Amino acid sequence: MSDTDKKVTxxxxxxxxxxxxxxxxxxxxxxxxxxxxERGIRVMEARVVPDIEDExxxxxxxLRAKFDYVFTSxxxxxxxxxxxxxxxxxxxxxxxxxxxEAMARLTAHYEAQGIEFNEAxxxxxxxxxxxxxxxxxxxxxxxxxxxxxxxxxxxxSVMQAMITGIEDxxxxxxxxxxxxxxxxxxxxxxxxxxxxxxxxxxxxSMGSYPxxxxxxxxxxxxxxxxxxxxxxxxxxEAVEMVRSLGVEPVIGDGT
Amino acid sequence: MSDTDKKVTxxxxxxxxxxxxxxxxxxxxxxxxxxxxERGIRVMEARVVPDIEDExxxxxxxLRAKFDYVFTSxxxxxxxxxxxxxxxxxxxxxxxxxxxEAMARLTAHYEAQGIEFNEAxxxxxxxxxxxxxxxxxxxxxxxxxxxxxxxxxxxxSVMQAMITGIEDxxxxxxxxxxxxxxxxxxxxxxxxxxxxxxxxxxxxSMGSYPxxxxxxxxxxxxxxxxxxxxxxxxxxEAVEMVRSLGVEPVIGDGT
Numbered sequence: 362m363s364d365t366d367k368k369v370t371x372x373x374x375x376x377x378x379x380x381x382x383x384x385x386x387x388x389x390x391x392x393x394x395x396x397x398x399e400r401g402i403r404v405m406e407a408r409v410v411p412d413i414e415d416e417x418x419x420x421x422x423x424l425r426a427k428f429d430y431v432f433t434s435x436x437x438x439x440x441x442x443x444x445x446x447x448x449x450x451x452x453x454x455x456x457x458x459x460x461x462e463a464m465a466r467l468t469a470h471y472e473a474q475g476i477e478f479n480e481a482x483x484x485x486x487x488x489x490x491x492x493x494x495x496x497x498x499x500x501x502x503x504x505x506x507x508x509x510x511x512x513x514x515x516x517x518s519v520m521q522a523m524i525t526g527i528e529d530x531x532x533x534x535x536x537x538x539x540x541x542x543x544x545x546x547x548x549x550x551x552x553x554x555x556x557x558x559x560x561x562x563x564x565x566s567m568g569s570y571p572x573x574x575x576x577x578x579x580x581x582x583x584x585x586x587x588x589x590x591x592x593x594x595x596x597x598e599a600v601e602m603v604r605s606l607g608v609e610p611v612i613g614d615g616t
Numbered sequence: 617m618s619d620t621d622k623k624v625t626x627x628x629x630x631x632x633x634x635x636x637x638x639x640x641x642x643x644x645x646x647x648x649x650x651x652x653x654e655r656g657i658r659v660m661e662a663r664v665v666p667d668i669e670d671e672x673x674x675x676x677x678x679l680r681a682k683f684d685y686v687f688t689s690x691x692x693x694x695x696x697x698x699x700x701x702x703x704x705x706x707x708x709x710x711x712x713x714x715x716x717e718a719m720a721r722l723t724a725h726y727e728a729q730g731i732e733f734n735e736a737x738x739x740x741x742x743x744x745x746x747x748x749x750x751x752x753x754x755x756x757x758x759x760x761x762x763x764x765x766x767x768x769x770x771x772x773s774v775m776q777a778m779i780t781g782i783e784d785x786x787x788x789x790x791x792x793x794x795x796x797x798x799x800x801x802x803x804x805x806x807x808x809x810x811x812x813x814x815x816x817x818x819x820x821s822m823g824s825y826p827x828x829x830x831x832x833x834x835x836x837x838x839x840x841x842x843x844x845x846x847x848x849x850x851x852x853e854a855v856e857m858v859r860s861l862g863v864e865p866v867i868g869d870g871t
Contacts, residue, residue, distance in 0.1 A: 379825055381659045382792070383650030384838065384871055386643070390664070395638030404636045406671070409645070409662040412823070416661070439804045440824040441811040481807030500833065516828055537637070549694045552736030556696040568667070569695035570634055573771050578755070583639065616639055 369534035371397055372424035373407040376417055376435040376445050377515055380409050388517050389434045396524060401533025402430060412436060417448035425452075425510050430531065432524070435515030437504060439481040445512060446505070450489035453507055460488035463503050470501040496526045506530065535587035539615025542599040543581040544608040551580060554602045558595065564588070565595050583615050624789035626652055627679035628662040631672055631690040631700050632770055635664050643772050644689045651779060656788025657685060667691060672703035680707075680765050685786065687779070690770030692759060694736040700767060701760070705744035708762055715743035718758050725756040751781045761785065790842035794870025797854040798836040799863040806835060809857045813850065819843070820850050838870045 373393050379385040387409065394404040405428055410416045417436075425431045436445030450457035463486035471478040485502035488494065495504035495511065497519060504513040504523045511530075513523045548571045559567045566585040571578060582599055586592045596612065603610040628648050634640040642664065649659040660683055665671045672691075680686045691700030705712035718741035726733040740757035743749065750759035750766065752774060759768040759778045766785075768778045803826045814822045821840040826833060837854055841847045851867065858865040 378821070378823055379838070380645070381649055381662065382794075382840070383646050383648075383653055383659075384794075385825070386646045388641070390635070391638050391641045393638075394636055398638055404638075405666055407636065407664040411660055438824065438826055439807040441807070441814050442823050476802070476804075479804060479808065481811070482804035484807070485804075499828070516826060518828055539637075539639075547731070549731075549734060549737035549740075552694040552696070552739070553734065556736070559696050566633070568633055568697050569693065570640070571693055571771060573754070573773055583634070585637070 367534035369402045369430075369532065370405045370428040371402050371430040371432060372428045373404055374417075374420050374424065374431065374433040375407070375409045375515075376412065376433055377409075378411050378442075381411055389515070389520055392517065392521060393432055393434070393524065397430075397432075397531075398537060400528070400531060401536040402531060403534075403537060412442050412444055414444055414448045414451065417445065418452045421449060421452040421510060425508060429509060431510045433510065433512050434520050437485065437502065437512060437514055439484045439502075443484070446487050446489065449492075449505075449507060449510065449512055452510075453489060453491075455490045455507075457487055457489045459483060459486045460492075460494065460503075460505075462494060463488055466501055466503065495523050498522045498526070537585050537587055538589055538592050539583060539585045540592055540596050541581050541583045541613040541615045542596065542603055543579065543611045543613060544603050545577055545579045546603060546606060546608045547578055548580045550606055551582065551603065554606075555582060555599075558598060558602065561598075562591065562595050565591060567595075581613070585615065622789035624657045624685075624787065625660045625683040626657050626685040626687060627683045628659055629672075629675050629679065629686065629688040630662070630664045630770075631667065631688055632664075633666050633697075636666055644770070644775055647772065647776060648687055648689075648779065652685075652687075652786075653792060655783070655786060656791040657786060658789075658792060667697050667699055669699055669703045669706065672700065673707045676704060676707040676765060680763060684764060686765045688765065688767050689775050692740065692757065692767060692769055694739050694757075698739070701742050701744065704747075704760075704762060704765065704767055707765075708744060708746075710745045710762075712742055712744045714738060714741045715747075715749065715758075715760075717749060718743055721756055721758065750778050753777050753781070792840050792842055793844055793847050794838060794840045795847055795851050796836050796838045796868040796870045797851065797858055798834065798866045798868060799858050800832055800834045801858060801861060801863045802833055803835045805861055806837065806858065809861075810837060810854075813853060813857065816853075817846065817850050820846060822850075836868070840870065 492507035747762035
């Protein structure tokens with residue numbers, strides 16, 4: 362699951378009008394990014410696209426060529442606006458049909474509940490040719506993997522169960538470690554010394570994240586590196602830097 | 617502010633490693649999408665890009681050509697990782713320098729507080745040539761507009777103050793109205809009739825948003841149209857449709 366030198370990258374595509382209209386607050390990107398990060402896979406870009414086939418095809422084809430992995434969420438249910446599977450098939454230029462194993466799982470699931478496995482529900486067994494299934498322990502209708510693209514449900518609890526189940530299909534790289542040094546410090550005060558610190562340690566990614574709470578501005582300085590010793594050295598310098606500005610630093614884990 | 621026949625579109629770009637690493641849960645897209653929607657401007661795509669100049673340039677140039685408006689958030693502070701202004705200047709192929717009015721506002725702001733207006737803070741006055749300022753009533757450092765691109769802060773409270781201030785620069789189109797019919801109804805049960813309803817009313821956008829709560833699946837059917845009479849007719853049919861499936865419908869406003 363880990364190759365300590367390699368940078369492994371990913372993109373996330375959230376598919377659905379409801380996020381773009383403001384009706385739904387997306388929570389999937391945050392979960393996916395955190396979960397992948399813990400496994401040495403860095404999310405480098407995310408997109409939210411509407412339920413329009415050409416838009417999904419374009420996003421998938423652009424991002425699967427650019428990054429090691431692509432993860433999508435949304436649009437794999439039984440209703441007419443669930444067009445993700447067909448769009449992915451089009452993106453890969455492969456036919457799509459009812460997948461025998463998906464049909465078997467859903468048939469068993471609905472039979473056990475005494476619910477009709479109707480035409481709409483059979484839509485959820487439509488999987489692009491050459492794709493492999495992703496288990497759905499919550500509601501059975503599977504996601505799928507085709508090439509480096511992993512297609513998952515949009516409901517957060519279902520998506521989370523799906524991604525957890527594909528861990529052994531993913532090869533992580535060097536895990537990005539993080540630490541933070543925060544304080545009630547104006548960004549404009551720390552910007553100069555922080556820029557100098559960045560120049561001294563170009564291999565460590567340094568970000569300054571201001572916050573505004575109860576009328577006071579503060580900043581959280583976040584440091585990221587795959588090298589724990591280097592990160593520790595930078596943290597010590599950052600602590601001294603903040604202290605020299607007359608502010609007591611609060612050390613954190615970068616979250 | 618409103619042209620009742622025209623479809624006016626927008627894209628949103630969130631700039632910042634912290635969203636892609638999972639450190640920060642984005643809330644700006646949801647606010648911007650809702651606020652624009654209320655003004656007849658539809659967000660058609662959103663992207664989260666890292667603090668990398670080429671990525672910002674590509675996203676801005678692709679999306680400003682494709683949609684009526686582009687709104688960005690993040691990366692306009694004083695630290696070395698705040699590269700949005702320079703990236704936007706590059707995207708438009710214009711020089712960038714210290715904007716006199718921005719310098720004046722920030723000079724006055726820091727003088728009044730007895731805080732040094734140092735080199736890092738002056739970075740926040742760097743604005744691409746030909747851009748016009750966007751007021752920042754919270755912390756003074758302005759955003760800016762260049763062409764159809766509106767560049768705003770990443771801190772939600774500051775971003776919200778900025779976008780509120782540019783309302784008179786935006787021309788909305790036909791406002792998308794919404795209503796919803798929800799119930800403890802399986803998507804697979806309603807999918808067939810809903811698909812038929814969609815065929816009968818192709819001009820109304822129909823989405824089915826499943827939810828999973830306390831072990832029970834339900835669905836929220838959301839209908840969108842710029843025509844209130846058409847929307848009302850569809851709502852009545854949807855209510856009857858859900859009732860005919862043995863479920864008592866709950867009518868909502870689509871949120």
